[in-house]
Amino acid sequence: MQLSEKAAYIKGLIDGLELDPTDKQTKIFKLIADFLSEMADEVKELEQCYDDVCDQVDGMSEDLSGVEDLLYDEDFDDDLTYSDSDDEDLAYEVTCPNCGSTTYIGEDALNDGVIKCPECQEVLEFDYNEDELDESEEE
Numbered sequence: 001m002q003l004s005e006k007a008a009y010i011k012g013l014i015d016g017l018e019l020d021p022t023d024k025q026t027k028i029f030k031l032i033a034d035f036l037s038e039m040a041d042e043v044k045e046l047e048q049c050y051d052d053v054c055d056q057v058d059g060m061s062e063d064l065s066g067v068e069d070l071l072y073d074e075d076f077d078d079d080l081t082y083s084d085s086d087d088e089d090l091a092y093e094v095t096c097p098n099c100g101s102t103t104y105i106g107e108d109a110l111n112d113g114v115i116k117c118p119e120c121q122e123v124l125e126f127d128y129n130e131d132e133l134d135e136s137e138e139e
């Protein structure tokens, strides 16, 4: 039985007593019955609000986990505009002879034969071809 039903039930019982309406105790009983009924309504409203807030928190939690997936998932590029750039584009590690910093370049930059060191702006040139690439990478 819900709170509002219990309050109505108690109010009905009090009415059923057929108390003297001029009696001060009857007035108190009726005030208490009204009070219970109002309390039941208030609690019901609070429960509804609580459910709404819970739904909103659940929704935000789902949204947030979607954002986390986008931020931390390295394999999410399928649906994004830069999906044409895959991991192989940064497959080659190059150590700058000028400053010693290591940078990663793509196949396109390697085929151009020239890149700029991101640290010291030194121009780095490559003269090896595809066949020598695997061995050169080891250096």
Ligand SMILES: [Zn+2]
Residues within 6 Å of the ligand: 096, 097, 098, 099, 100, 101, 117, 118, 119, 120, 121, 122
């Ligand atoms: Zn450098």
